[in-house]
Amino acid sequence: MSRVGRRPIDIPAGIKIEIKETLVKVEGGGKSLEHTIPEGFIAELKDNQVIIVRPSDSRTMRALHGTTRSLIQNMVTGLKTAFQKKLKIQGVGYKAQMKGKTLVLDLGFSHSINYIPPEDVKVEIVSPTEISVKGVDKQKVGEVAAKIRQFYPPEPYKGKGIRYEGEYVRQKQGKSVA
Secondary structure: OOOOOOOOEEOOOOOEEEEEOOEEEEEEOOEEEEEEOOOOOEEEEEOOEEEEEOOOOOHHHHHHHHHHHHHHHHHHHHHHOOEEEEEEEEOOOOEEEEEOOEEEEEOOOOOOEEEOOOOOEEEEEEEOOEEEEEEOOHHHHHHHHHHHHHOOOOOOOOOOEEEEOOOOOOOOOOOOOO
16 A cells, blocks of 8 residues: 555644545635545545545556645645745846736846736745745646746856755856867
8 A cells, every 4th residue: 555645634723625526625714725536536534634545456546546645635735834935046137026916037138027927826026036936736836936947047157047945056167268
């Protein structure tokens, strides 16, 4: 049995879970998330815990068991405490600012880059060179952070660009003049 899949999901106070056949709906803090579990899996609600039961021991069912449990756990965690990704901008004159709901990035191009994040993901500017992406859905937070990073990924020669906080970018040696 999957070590991750067989662990029960504890439901903290303030979080409500509804299970209807293959649909698991998690509500809390005025927001809600839904996930459709794969065919054949059963989600059971017992003693303030959710338990995922797989239909067979086939390879695909074992693989989906832990994944399904992790997705539901991430929904519960996201509604309890929002997920967050931090980005840092490196480069002389490179900066970020918010104009209404639009993120405006000045990254050394001849034009500014305007990005409007989805409604359920909040983008904050901590300082002109630090961006914080927050939300209840772990996948959407990661997608928005990756999209912002994609505008100017860190380059290996001078280290300029947008990187995740704590990300290590290996520096390459430039051309050497003989």
